[in-house]
Amino acid sequence: MSIIDLSHTIKSGDLVFEGMKMPELKSLRNVKENGFAITSIEIHSHNGTHIDAPSHMIDRAKTLTDFPISKFYGKAIQIPCQEFLNQEIPLKYLLKYEAKIKQSEFIIFNSGWYKKWNTPDYFDHFPVLSLESAVWLSNFNLKGIGLDIISIDHIKSETVPVHLTLMNKEILIIENLNNLDQLSTEFFTFQCFPIKFDQIDGSPIRAVALTE
Amino acid sequence: MSIIDLSHTIKSGDLVFEGMKMPELKSLRNVKENGFAITSIEIHSHNGTHIDAPSHMIDRAKTLTDFPISKFYGKAIQIPCQEFLNQEIPLKYLLKYEAKIKQSEFIIFNSGWYKKWNTPDYFDHFPVLSLESAVWLSNFNLKGIGLDIISIDHIKSETVPVHLTLMNKEILIIENLNNLDQLSTEFFTFQCFPIKFDQIDGSPIRAVALTE
Numbered sequence: 001m002s003i004i005d006l007s008h009t010i011k012s013g014d015l016v017f018e019g020m021k022m023p024e025l026k027s028l029r030n031v032k033e034n035g036f037a038i039t040s041i042e043i044h045s046h047n048g049t050h051i052d053a054p055s056h057m058i059d060r061a062k063t064l065t066d067f068p069i070s071k072f073y074g075k076a077i078q079i080p081c082q083e084f085l086n087q088e089i090p091l092k093y094l095l096k097y098e099a100k101i102k103q104s105e106f107i108i109f110n111s112g113w114y115k116k117w118n119t120p121d122y123f124d125h126f127p128v129l130s131l132e133s134a135v136w137l138s139n140f141n142l143k144g145i146g147l148d149i150i151s152i153d154h155i156k157s158e159t160v161p162v163h164l165t166l167m168n169k170e171i172l173i174i175e176n177l178n179n180l181d182q183l184s185t186e187f188f189t190f191q192c193f194p195i196k197f198d199q200i201d202g203s204p205i206r207a208v209a210l211t212e
Numbered sequence: 213m214s215i216i217d218l219s220h221t222i223k224s225g226d227l228v229f230e231g232m233k234m235p236e237l238k239s240l241r242n243v244k245e246n247g248f249a250i251t252s253i254e255i256h257s258h259n260g261t262h263i264d265a266p267s268h269m270i271d272r273a274k275t276l277t278d279f280p281i282s283k284f285y286g287k288a289i290q291i292p293c294q295e296f297l298n299q300e301i302p303l304k305y306l307l308k309y310e311a312k313i314k315q316s317e318f319i320i321f322n323s324g325w326y327k328k329w330n331t332p333d334y335f336d337h338f339p340v341l342s343l344e345s346a347v348w349l350s351n352f353n354l355k356g357i358g359l360d361i362i363s364i365d366h367i368k369s370e371t372v373p374v375h376l377t378l379m380n381k382e383i384l385i386i387e388n389l390n391n392l393d394q395l396s397t398e399f400f401t402f403q404c405f406p407i408k409f410d411q412i413d414g415s416p417i418r419a420v421a422l423t424e
Contacts, residue, residue, distance in 0.1 A: 005281040011410035020250070025409055028256060031271040035370070037413040038232070038268075039257040044240060044250050048408070056250075059243040069217040069420060158247070193418035195407065196260070197237055198223035201249040205418075206405035208281060 004188075006207040008117055008178045010048040015118050017150070023047050045202035049176045051144070051194050054167040056201040057160055062170060063199040071172065074105030074143050076190035076209070078183050081111045081127050088130035094137070105143045106190045110180040114148035117178065124155050134162040137171075144172030144192065146207070148180050177207055185211050216400075218419040220329055220390045222260040227330050229362070235259050257414035261388045263356070263406050266379040268413040269372055274382060275411040283384065286317030286355050288402035288421070290395050293323045293339050300342035306349070317355045318402045322392040326360035329390065336367050346377040356384030356404065358419070360392050389419055397423050 008014075012025050021044065029038040046052070051072075054061035077100050081089050089109070094101075101107060109127070116122040126149045129137070134152075137145065145152070145166060152173055153160045166173055174192050189210040194203035220226075224237050236254040243249050258264070263284075266273035289312050293301050301321070306313075313319060321339070328334040338361040341349070346364075349357065357364070357378060364385055365374045378385055386404050401422040406415035 003281050003285055005408075007408045009277065009408045009410050021252075025412065031267075031269065036269050036372075037257075039409070039412050039414070040233075041253070041255050041257060041409065043253050045253060046250060055243075057243065057248050065221065069215045072418075073215055160248075191403075191405075193403075193405070193420060195416050195418055196217075196219045196221045197251070197253065198221045200237065200251050202251070204407050206284075206407055208405060 002211050004179060004182045004209040004211065006177045006179055006209055007049040007205070008176055010043065010204065014048070015120070015122065016047065020044065043204065045197070045200050048204045049178060049207050050202050050204045051192055052163070052173040052175065052202050053200065054170055056167070057163050058167050061167060063201060064194045064203055065196060065199055069193070071143055072193045073191050074189070075103065075187060076106035076108050077101065077104040077187055078108045078110050078180065081109045084127035085111070086125040087127060089127055089133055090130055091132045091136050094133055101140055104187070106146060107137070107142065108146040108177065108180065108190060110183070111148055112181070114178045114180060117176070123150060128152060128154050129162045131161050131165065134165040138165050138169040142171050144174055146174035146177050146190070146192070148177040150175055174205070174207060183209055183211070214423050216391060216394045216421040216423065218389045218391055218421055219261040219417065220388055222255065222416065226260070227332070227334065228259065232256065255416065257409070257412050260416045261390060261419050262414050262416045263404055264375070264385040264387065264414050265412065266382055268379070269375050270379050273379060275413060276406045276415055277408060277411055281405070283355055284405045285403050286401070287315065288318035288320050288400055289313065289316040289398060290320045290322050290392065290400070293321045296339035297323070298337040299339060301339055301345055302342055303344045303348050306345055313352050316399070318358060319349070319354065320358040320389065320392065320402060322395070323360055324393070326390045326392060329388070335362060340364060340366050341374045343373050343377065346374040350377050350381040350383060354383050356386055358386035358389050358402065358404070360389040362387055386417070386419060395421055395423070
């Protein structure tokens with residue numbers, strides 16, 4: 001078995017959505033002066049590679065601690081979408097994956113966009129799901145949909161229809177995945193266990209893939 | 213397969229080591245007023261269920277991002293130690309597990325102490341490893357040693373010899389595990405993937421066990 005790390009490194013000053021605070025890691029104690037090192041971590045619930053809970057966009061919907069632990073582990077299929085840069089991924093393209101999606105608990109869209117992480121280009125012109133695609137996908141028995149992008153809706157969308165469509169069906173959205181080109185198999189086991197912050201709308205994760 | 217959650221919930225005001233700041237989770241945006249919810253997370257590298265990297269106690273030793281991802285996943289054995297409350301776990305007791313430890317990558321000590329989490333009693337009188345036990349264990353090919361306790365040394369120890377013995381061999385120390393009584397098998401797969409904070413001395417984790 002091999003384990004593939006699908007997570008970005010989080011460090012002080014990482015680029016974030018406009019208007020949000022950057023992550024900040026600061027030394028609180030160090031070995032030379034104090035005998036032990038401790039680092040203060042100031043982040044928010046959607047920094048780095050992370051999960052969106054339904055409560056991120058829907059009032060009184062489920063938070064991450066409202067799901068059983070098995071929600072964050074399962075059989076995944078990767079679907080390439082490099083051809084849809086600056087476009088919507090159309091339903092017509094997804095239809096050919098229908099039989100494979102039926103066998104899967106997670107879909108991971110690989111756009112290659114993760115290579116732009118921490119550059120200003122990361123924040124626009126990426127592929128997003130069309131609303132028609134999202135509605136169709138929301139009728140499968142999926143635990144989550146992951147992507148190597150900062151949003152599953154257009155960056156300037158105020159109505160976030162794709163997020164809402166998936167969240168209404170309690171499908172997790174996993175954003176800012178990394179290293180997707182290292183996935184050499186179409187199917188794999190995907191894991192996205194969040195830190196157990198109480199009743200939270202999202203959490204950084206160490207996303208990993210397990211392959212035979 | 214079943215997945216067992218071995219992590220404590222992290223919430224504002226959790227009790228911590230004397231002199232350290234409690235975790236603080238604060239709403240930054242909410243759905244009703246902003247259309248989306250975001251939570252600010254102020255923690256430190258050793259809050260909740262977490263890993264100690266060697267750099268926690270040894271200057272210029274490995275941080276969590278210096279290890280391959282496979283370091284955080286492997287075959288584990290649980291060793292009960294409820295009988296050693298307020299005592300050291302002696303080498304004599306561990307010797308009978310020698311053959312089983314040889315087959316394992318992680319040892320998880322189950323003291324039952326996790327039931328005192330978030331009470332003042334949590335912070336003293338727990339079992340610790342004797343130095344002789346630590347030296348003996350450090351000669352196995354272990355990835356990590358986990359426990360349901362806040363420290364693997366006596367709480368008032370200033371020289372932390374058990375920590376240093378294990379860290380010098382790059383054995384991870386996983387502290388504050390939860391729910392260990394839910395482990396119904398002696399062997400299981402243990403996972404402790406940390407959040408990928410850059411060059412950090414420790415990290416909260418979502419520790420889980422996978423059993424057949």
